[in-house]
Amino acid sequence: MAAVNMVKALNMALHQEMEKDPSVVVMGEDVGVDGGVFRVTEGLLEKFGAERTIDTPLSETGIIGAAIGMAAYGLLPVAEIQFMGFIYGAFDQIANHASRLRSRSRGRFTCPLVIRTPYGAGIKALEIHSESTEAFFAHIPGLKVAVPSGPYTAKGLLRSAIHDPDPVIFLEPTRLYRMIREEVPEEQYAIPLGRARKAREGKAITLVAWGSMLQRTMKAADGFDADVIDLMSLSPWDAEMVLGSVRKTGRAVIVQEAPKTCGFASEIAATIAEDAIAYLRGPVLRVAAYDVVLPFSKLEDYYMPGIERIKNKIEEAMRY
Amino acid sequence: MAAVNMVKALNMALHQEMEKDPSVVVMGEDVGVDGGVFRVTEGLLEKFGAERTIDTPLSETGIIGAAIGMAAYGLLPVAEIQFMGFIYGAFDQIANHASRLRSRSRGRFTCPLVIRTPYGAGIKALEIHSESTEAFFAHIPGLKVAVPSGPYTAKGLLRSAIHDPDPVIFLEPTRLYRMIREEVPEEQYAIPLGRARKAREGKAITLVAWGSMLQRTMKAADGFDADVIDLMSLSPWDAEMVLGSVRKTGRAVIVQEAPKTCGFASEIAATIAEDAIAYLRGPVLRVAAYDVVLPFSKLEDYYMPGIERIKNKIEEAMRY
Amino acid sequence: MPEKRIESFDVKRLEILDEEGSVDKTLMPALSGEEIKSIYEMMLLSRAFDERALSLQREGRLGTYASIRGQEAAQVASAFAAEKSDWIFPSFRETGVQIALGYPIYMLFQYWSGDERGMKCPDGLNVFPICVPVGTHLPHAVGAAIAMKIRKEKKAAIAYFGDGATSKGDFHEAFNLAGVFSAPAVFICQNNQYAISVPLSRQTASSTLAQKAIAYGFTGLQVDGNDVFAVYKAAREAMEKAKQGGGPSFIECFTYRLADHTTADDSTRYRPVEEVEKWRGRDPVKRLRLYMEKEGLFSEEFQRHLEEKVQKTIEEAFRKMEEIGHPPLSGMFAYTFKKPSPMEAQQMKEFLSDGGG
Amino acid sequence: MPEKRIESFDVKRLEILDEEGSVDKTLMPALSGEEIKSIYEMMLLSRAFDERALSLQREGRLGTYASIRGQEAAQVASAFAAEKSDWIFPSFRETGVQIALGYPIYMLFQYWSGDERGMKCPDGLNVFPICVPVGTHLPHAVGAAIAMKIRKEKKAAIAYFGDGATSKGDFHEAFNLAGVFSAPAVFICQNNQYAISVPLSRQTASSTLAQKAIAYGFTGLQVDGNDVFAVYKAAREAMEKAKQGGGPSFIECFTYRLADHTTADDSTRYRPVEEVEKWRGRDPVKRLRLYMEKEGLFSEEFQRHLEEKVQKTIEEAFRKMEEIGHPPLSGMFAYTFKKPSPMEAQQMKEFLSDGGG
């Protein structure tokens, strides 16, 4: 077991899954010769050849659309969209096709497809390289959404995503790619989709976060008796764990990187307001980006929820 | 003043706005010679000619993308997407361009564009003709979203949308196109974007709905002392009116046609849980479609929230 | 501006059977008399389905329906060229293709009545569910074709679409991928001259659709789409080429939709009756019959026999659809994911307890 | 299969200036010596910006930057053919275009340092903000062109993009609309042979990009993209044609990116050094200089003078950018809508009170 970063953990997962199952095929822009712009697919072309590590044209609809056909035919495609902001070109394929093929054909054709994409701000990239619109995908029945928060969860979730019989949007927090190292087992292991994990146990307040916000939330939780939940999957999501925690603590702060309105935090808050309201001591608070157009890189640090903002909200919640 | 249906009300609005402002241009598939598949654009070609009533190729990205260029150049395009389920083809243009042009160019270029599209189930149409994914658009900063609930609001909101300096998604409930008639003034009038209206005053419970759900909610409200809010705009939305009402009634049921998870009802519930929790007697309840793939027409009546389901939820809320 | 010529391209058109029922023998594909009769039968069956569907729709027993009248040659003859092992990706106007492939007719009735069970393609056939968003299924065909190539299986993926679909980005990205990966894909466009009310001249400024393949480095061919032999020959050769590793092909079937766009449409709003009449004269069924008469493959008795058979098939299919009846209400659940999520399971319980709606 | 030929198309290539600096006089566009010197100056200025931006990026004072080295002829000469009243739609690799059009250089530094104020095009110029999602700006150009036509204004909309962009659906839908509406649009593709690591042969199976215009019913022309005169002539004629009502044109500038894709890229991972060296020998700046020497438009002193001038311009621009400094934190607000929504206003208040982040 070695301490590796998330890029390496994902790369390990891809190597191992491709090794074990000849149906697994990786495809996308620059995934082959270049090894992916973040190097997540490095070495796959050399090891598995061009038929299983497919450099595609610059064609998001084509990539996802073809991957749907490949998945229906019996392969297990892992398609990469270079940045989440470019996935919209394939939105029709995702919303009208990938998510519906099973239902529309009553199970005759299915879509065991993984769409990997780096998401989120924090690396001072160019415009449209920092989006965090996971809520779109969580609103589409028939899609699963997974978001690792570090190397360990990345490797285990990716394995589950690849072997899931349904399409999974797999969001990789760009900011964390090389930021943190964790012990990651050499051998394969799976973290089930749809389940959250307790990143920390506590009794006074429930904090919910996912992806790149988990780390900041953990830091902000310092000094509080906080139950911190790393959601890991947004669809399906582990409402049970969140509700259980809130029933225990009576307080909730949800942290998301996306703009506030209609983000996934709203779903969590609404669920709490529906199913655990009797246990609440005060309001369900959300920390989120502002409802403004994502700024260029010079302002991104002011845009993304930071540790201070999260801490302030925790304090506010603790006042009840 | 005559009692007209929503198709007629919208058609009146388009005629009048085109008449008064030569910058207004209508475009889309079948909007010209055919007068639109629902006849909303009927007569415009004859009156304003082919340069202002533009039949386009079958090209959603092209339509919205070109409309953005036209809007930036100084026209006021009103682009039609034939059904909401086909708008995803233009999602990149909407999310990455229409909504951001002002911000990206610091106001030098703007996008006074209206995208009209029929939405929602209830007319037993073919697959992909019944979507209700307004929450996607409400999650995009820089976009406005308006949803009329009848002929009167349709005409007044469309006028505001056309003259708004920013892009507006204008959702027309297909089911209501010809279902209800209302008195609609001959002359032009505007209903401001971002404001809700009280469809009914009451003291015991707050009901919030929009578009095609308003009518059913009104029926379900019969026999209850309900404050019924017709949201009309989802972005920006009139949180103030909703919160004011909940502070008065202490109870809230939100009704949406879309699948439950991450729908706009979640945003409203979350806002209530954040800003009015102290006034609540019980949970904030949501009535929504199930989190399943939208069924084909034979099952759509079971899928869409009906009057019974809404009534049951109101009763449940009244128990607190 | 005098410049060097660095490329040049021809666009060709194939015609074999003329309106009088005579054929160009040098071009005639290898089809036995029995095969020709079988194509004819499938055309009649498709037309009978079409007529029945239109009348059922008028009675309110089917939903919106898209007629294929006038396009039977393009559909049946091209499908006849396919093998069972091929994968077929239809749009919403492909009844003739589905029928010629042996897709169960009662399931087509189910589909058009709003019941997804009609799209559960039987095992042994590989017909994708109908694609409603125009042109968006073309990338799926290319993906399946790439998978066939990876798996080294000698099959073809065959996608059907209309002239309107050629304007969509999906068409472009699919064609481009097919070219780059030399995928065994056959693209069959039924250019029926209209996309609802939009005539071809408003759809594109290119003089043919076939020439669009030039952009992707493979061949596009226009065929007389009302000519069964031209359609069959072009489709067959394209499929064989695909299976031999020759890569994709594009076939533009130049034809015409004789009916309204769908039962929700009124085509008199946008096209002259004379135009429709002119094309009615080019009826592909009639044209094949003229040929069969000349060749001694036709008799009044044969026709009567077929008509009865076809009517019976349609009636039985419709009865079967009715017998099966309304889909179970719980059919809304259980197909969103293979294993229902806790949320879905919970909602299904609520649904079953309160009856939905 | 013998069929009728119904269409045929040629694809041409234009070359005027060869690598030794000699021109084909019969093709030479009307450019005065002063104009040629001015093009040369803009090329030097663009290159100097490029070099400065690369070194600032290395020092951490700019963000990711996309070099234009090797593409100066395609950019400067085509922009030189435009008029101030034209509308320009750049991608992210168009520094030479922006500079040749007179876009303020300090604003380009602002843009590449992550400050949206750099994209507020000054009045009197119509340069759209840089488009990052590849190819998605082409429909905007077509829309502007349609608007020009509706308004009966003699202008052109000029869109720039790379070879990779030709694979996007947006490219297709934009080209198709331009054809259908005969819009005054000029599409200029810099085929620099790569889309990050993906070589042209993986991008498309078509042998030229120019031929892609055939699909849309207008002309595509390939030009030697390192040849200022060929680029200028083709661009000028296309713009004039557009303004005369002749409709859209497509120009493929056949060129090469000499640097990495961006400062985040390492191009040695995917292309051979020899290939880069071969193209380095075709440097468009050097080629123009050879011509100018032959024509007596060049002297060492002129070169020194230009170099100094250019350096000074760049330094002043950079200093100006630095003087203006960091964008105000509230710059995040106020441009989402013309009038901030209550939500935004409220959030801005919170932001200003707690300092954001």
Ligand SMILES: Cc1ncc(C[n+]2csc(CCOP(=O)(O)OP(=O)(O)O)c2C)c(N)n1
């Ligand atoms: C993406 C998309 N946009 C719009 C529609 C609405 N619509 C249904 S059929 C049709 C015209 C299709 O024309 P064509 O491709 O020529 O096929 P045809 O109907 O003529 O067979 C349109 C616009 C749709 N189904 N999908």
Ligand SMILES: Cc1ncc(C[n+]2csc(CCOP(=O)(O)OP(=O)(O)O)c2C)c(N)n1
């Ligand atoms: C829609 C989209 N997909 C992916 C990217 C990531 N990306 C940025 S540049 C680029 C390659 C562009 O190639 P080309 O169009 O040839 O332009 P060049 O960079 O060579 O000038 C890619 C894949 C993007 N910006 N937009």
Ligand SMILES: [Mg+2]
């Ligand atoms: Mg058609």
Ligand SMILES: [Mg+2]
């Ligand atoms: Mg390139």
